[in-house]
Amino acid sequence: MVLITKKEIEELDGIHGKSCISIFIPTHQAGEEVLQREDVQQLKSQLKEVKNKLEKEEMGPKEIDRLVAPIQELIDNRKFWRYQSDGLAIFCSDGFFKKFTLPIHFESYNYVANGFYLKPLFPMFTGDGTFYVLSLELEDVKLYRQTRHSITKVFIDDLIPSRMEERVGYDYKPDSLQYKSGADAQGRAIYHGHAEADRDRKSEIADYFRAIDKGLMTFLKDDKIPMVVASQDYLFSIYKKVSSYKHLLENHISCNLSDTDKVLLHKLAWNEVAPIFDREREEKLELFKEHDGSGRTSSDIGQVLPAALDGKIDTLFVENGADIWGVYDPEKRHVRIDQEFLPSSVSLLNKAAIRTFLNGGKVYLLENDDMPNPHSKVNALYRY
Numbered sequence: 001m002v003l004i005t006k007k008e009i010e011e012l013d014g015i016h017g018k019s020c021i022s023i024f025i026p027t028h029q030a031g032e033e034v035l036q037r038e039d040v041q042q043l044k045s046q047l048k049e050v051k052n053k054l055e056k057e058e059m060g061p062k063e064i065d066r067l068v069a070p071i072q073e074l075i076d077n078r079k080f081w082r083y084q085s086d087g088l089a090i091f092c093s094d095g096f097f098k099k100f101t102l103p104i105h106f107e108s109y110n111y112v113a114n115g116f117y118l119k120p121l122f123p124m125f126t127g128d129g130t131f132y133v134l135s136l137e138l139e140d141v142k143l144y145r146q147t148r149h150s151i152t153k154v155f156i157d158d159l160i161p162s163r164m165e166e167r168v169g170y171d172y173k174p175d176s177l178q179y180k181s182g183a184d185a186q187g188r189a190i191y192h193g194h195a196e197a198d199r200d201r202k203s204e205i206a207d208y209f210r211a212i213d214k215g216l217m218t219f220l221k222d223d224k225i226p227m228v229v230a231s232q233d234y235l236f237s238i239y240k241k242v243s244s245y246k247h248l249l250e251n252h253i254s255c256n257l258s259d260t261d262k263v264l265l266h267k268l269a270w271n272e273v274a275p276i277f278d279r280e281r282e283e284k285l286e287l288f289k290e291h292d293g294s295g296r297t298s299s300d301i302g303q304v305l306p307a308a309l310d311g312k313i314d315t316l317f318v319e320n321g322a323d324i325w326g327v328y329d330p331e332k333r334h335v336r337i338d339q340e341f342l343p344s345s346v347s348l349l350n351k352a353a354i355r356t357f358l359n360g361g362k363v364y365l366l367e368n369d370d371m372p373n374p375h376s377k378v379n380a381l382y383r384y
Contacts (some may be wrong), residue, residue, distance in 0.1 A: 004089075004100050004124055006358070012091055012098070012116045013354050018056065019067060020093040021050055022117035024106035027084040029152075039084060040075055046110045047071055053112045057343070070097035086150040091116050103130070103150035107321065111347070119304060119318065119350045122363040123147075126281070133269045134216075135256055136231035137237060138164040138205070141212055144265075148274075151266040159215035164208050202238060209239045220245060228272045230255055249273070281364055284315040288372040288381045296384075299376035301326075301348050302335040305381060308352040311359035316352060317372060317379040320365040324348045349378055356380075373383055 002306045025042040028166045047068060054064045065072075071092055074080060087106040093116075096365050104123055113118035124130060124147075133151070135142040140163070143154040227245055229236050229251035240248065253268045260268070291297050298304050301324050309330075325345040326337040353363045361383075373379050 004073055004102065004121060006125075008098075008360060009118060009121065009168045012118055012322050013358065015091070016094055016115050017093045017096075019054060019059070019112055019116065020114060020116050021068070021071075021091070022111040023047070023050065023071070023090040023092075023107075024109045024120050025088050026108065027088045027101070028103050029084055029086075037081065040081060041089075042108055043071070043075055043088070044368070046108060047075070050110050050112055053110075057112075067094060068092065070177060074099065082094075086153050089121065093133070098240070103145060103152045105150070111350075113346050115346065115351075116352050117347060119347070119353045119363075119365070122357060125363055126277075126362050126364055129202075129274075130226040131225055131269070131273045132220075133253075133265065134227060134229045134231075135227055135257055135265065136212075136235055138208070138235070141259075143216070144262075144269075146266060146269055147190055148270055148277075151262060151269075153202070154219075156216065156219060159219055160212045161208065161215075164205070189293055194346075205238050206242050210242045213239075213243050213245070217244060223247070226273055226276055228253060228269055230257060230260070230269065232256065243268070268369060280362075284362065284364070284381060285317075285372050288315070288317070288379060291381070292373065296382045298380045298382070299373045299378060301337065301352070304362050304378050304380045305348055305352045305355075306333050307382065308355040308359070308361075311355075312359075312382050313352075313356045313361045314383045315362045315364070315381040316356040317364050317381075318349050318353055319368055319371055319377040322349065322377040352378060352380075 005330065023043065023046045025039065025046060027039045027042075050068065050071075051064055054067070059067075071090060074090070083101070085101050085103045087102045087104045089100045089106065100121075102121075104121075106120055109117075109120070123234075130145065130147050132154075133144040133146055135144065141156075141160060143156050144150050145154050187327060196332060224247055226247050226249055228249045228251070229239060231239065233252075233254050236252040236254075240250075240252075249272060251272060253265070253272060255265075255268065257265075288297055298307070304313070304316070305328055308316065324347070325341045326335060326348050327344055327346065328335050328348065328351065335348065337348070357363050368374050371379055
């Protein structure tokens with residue numbers, strides 16, 4: 001799995017050409033869909049539509065085949081399809097090709113214009129929430145990257161000790177309340193009592209967790225994504241004291257991991273973090289409603305798009321699955337709206353979303369009923 005960054009959004013937005021192809025499809029990590037190669041069929045179907053669009057642009061068969069060759073190679077790459085997440089995003093133009101296997105569900109969609117279509121990517125940065133779950137046991141540690149709709153294991157085996165024994169040595173006996181720790185001057189064995197044994201055991205666990213934290217921080221670095229721990233209560237109380245990750249949640253998922261499968265873990269984890277992601281969106285929705293009509297909001301794409309380009313938008317709400325087609329003239333700062341997609345048209349919502357995001361604003365894709373002003377496909381809350 002490759003995660004997309006703001007820098008890569010900037011790179012994709014900087015690519016322009018006669019025919020920039022964007023394709024989104026839902027994918028599967030396992031199951032009958034993988035066995036039946038349904039994901040491959042989805043991409044074949046989207047590619048067929050793309051070729052039809054290119055033909056309408058009067059592009060010849062050889063030129064089309066050359067342009068889409070990287071996509072065709074991907075279709076034929078059986079190994080690639082064994083390692084999918086929830087969605088695949090593909091961007092292809094003359095001399096440029098990039099793909100992203102992402103933990104987000106996409107509706108099948110393709111777009112051919114003079115720039116790439118990036119709007120479906122923005123839930124990766126807001127709304128649906130990306131967070132970590134640390135599954136913590138003394139004999140097994142796993143890290144998952146999750147969203148509201150997906151859970152993907154992150155490979156950390158080369159960063160941390162995988163078992164307690166690797167950190168504290170093979171004399172460690174986790175089930176013993178009393179254990180040998182040395183001998184006196186006469187050579188008689190000395191055994192710890194319950195309290196001392198418990199203190200030593202907690203100390204060894206803390207050392208183990210420090211080693212885990214140190215390894216994780218080489219991966220997390222300056223990450224600001226929330227992390228929730230799934231563990232037994234006593235383990236979390238120790239881990240919380242040694243963790244140096246600034247975005248570790250105070251609460252944890254209290255469970256016996258041997259009795260908790262990945263599907264249940266995903267559900268329990270989302271219940272813990274959902275309020276964090278919902279809170280900011282709800283606050284922005286309330287601000288829009290509070291200031292609607294005051295000049296600090298707009299639901300007119302003719303006003304919203306220039307404001308997005310100028311970096312004036314704090315939060316942009318865009319109707320999911322919707323589009324407004326047209327052309328923007330930067331010299332006249334004029335927006336032409338087309339009633340249907342024309343050869344000269346682009347997605348004005350896509351352009352507004354990209355510029356809002358790159359200028360530091362938030363972009364939320366919402367269903368029509370959730371839009372603050374559901375009578376428009378775009379609602380903007382301006383900065384103060």
